[in-house]
Amino acid sequence: MSEPANLREQALGLLASGKATSRADLVETLQVAPSTVSSVVRRLLEEGTILEEGVGVSTGGRRPKILRLREAGGVFAVAELGARHARVGLCSPAGVLLAAEESPVDIGAGPKAIFDEVTAIFERLRSAQAPDQRLLAVGMALPGPVEFPHGRLIGPARMPGWSGYDAQTDLRDRFDATVVVDNDAKAAAIGEHVARREAGDMIYVKAGTGIGGCLVSGGQVYRGGRGLSGDVTHVRVADSGERECSCGSRGCLETAASGAALARELAGRGLPVTSTRDVIAATVNADPAVVTLVRHAGRLLGVALSGLVNFLNPDSVVIGGSLSSLDVYVAAVRGMLYERCLPPLTQTLSIEASLAGRDAALIGLGRLLRESADLRPA
Structure with a gap:
């Protein structure tokens, strides 16, 4: 995304959340020149996206004009x-x-x-x-x-x-x-970054029936050349059992750490499990065999993420998707990251489940x- 569009979106977000109500607030929060903020605000006013409504309290100079998002109806x-x-x-x-x-x-x-x-x-x-x-x-x-x-x-x-x-x-x-x-x-x-507000650089993993990933840096999703970045599901991991993956390869993360893989493995052992929802229910009920398998799946995800953490040095790793509701899964990811990553990179690293949840x-x-x-x- 180009810088003007980025500033436009950031300004709209600040005004919508109430974190900023004036040009001065935008200058202070965005850390850009007043002339740049004036240009963005002028464009938004011309579009009719925002309104000037009244004046605020003076902090030593002229009283600032209050800006607010116009209801689009x-x-x-x-x-x-x-x-x-x-x-x-x-x-x-x-x-x-x-x-x-x-x-x-x-x-x-x-x-x-x-x-x-x-x-x-x-x-x-x-x-x-x-x-x-x-x-x-x-x-x-x-x-x-x-x-x-x-x-x-x-x-x-x-x-x-x-x-x-x-x-x-x-x-x-x-x-x-x-x-x-x-x-x-x-x-x-993106939704998780909105929910956390001050998330910094974040690796987000959606672990449900399948597994997907994403890097958010500087408030923006890193998309890659064609927008196809973040495919961690087909990263090859050790101890995966060399199962054949839907992509045609073998040993992919998806075959051992996803909800679909867990359901397939448990069904093969004779348990009445047909979906990720069943896996979650069995784990919550503390079935020992299920808990052990879920813990192993979380550790495999941690192995796959450890190289990314060492390479990217993010501020946080967030596990979303339906499997993030299982403490044992998230804890296993966290434990493996602490085990596999360089200590300076994990000293302040936040590793936790999603705040935004299923929405x-x-x-x-x-x-x-x-x-x-x-x-x-x-």
Whole structure:
């Protein structure tokens, strides 16, 4: 993202959160020249995105003019797809999640069938929660490699029938609105960074049925050349059992540390487990065999992340996704990072479960849409 767009988004975020209410606040927080802030504010005022409303208390000079975000009179529709679920919600232009619900889906049904289901949920939520609000934009997070910002799926190993699909165009045609399509882990990382506010450089891992990752540095997602960065799921790890992966290789992290891998292993041992949800329930019930296997999976994820921590020296490692609800899994990741990483890099390293939880991707999509949607009142 270019610097002006970055400053624009940062200014909007500060004004929306109440951390800044004037040009002087923006100068102090963003640490840029007053002339740069004046340029950004002037552009936002011309767009109608913000308003000047009254004056604040003087701190020695002229009383500052108060800035606030203009209500756009509409909502964002946001959705995150998983292998077996769709979490769908409505978000205000200021970034507040207004409503969310989860429904079972089968990602293998293909994009058109899945998008039909999600569209029906969107419409039901709007009718119930915001019947008089116009739809400003639509955001979708998908559990596969997304070529950003074009919104096209590139070789998703666990999504038969989706490879090469232009999800962004499909959704734009359905809703006649601005559309943003992103990878689920990247959208969740943005949401987590919003929730933590002062997160610094962060490695975010979404550990659920599959495993995805993302680096947030300087408040921005690192995307790589085609927007396909963060694929930790196909990193080869020792002690994985050399199982064949959906990508065609063997020994990938996905085959031993993901929810799907755990469910498959436990089912093979005769336990009544068919999904990641069943794995979580069995772990919470303290089944010794399940707890041992989940701990081993967390350690393998820690092995895969240790090289990244040594190389990138982040301020935090955050584990999101459904498996982050298991203390034993997160603790195993933490223990392996302390064991494998250089001591100076872990002395101040925060390693913990997600704060934003299951709504992280929806919050992240709301932030992305605020960057690209037309927020001027109709």
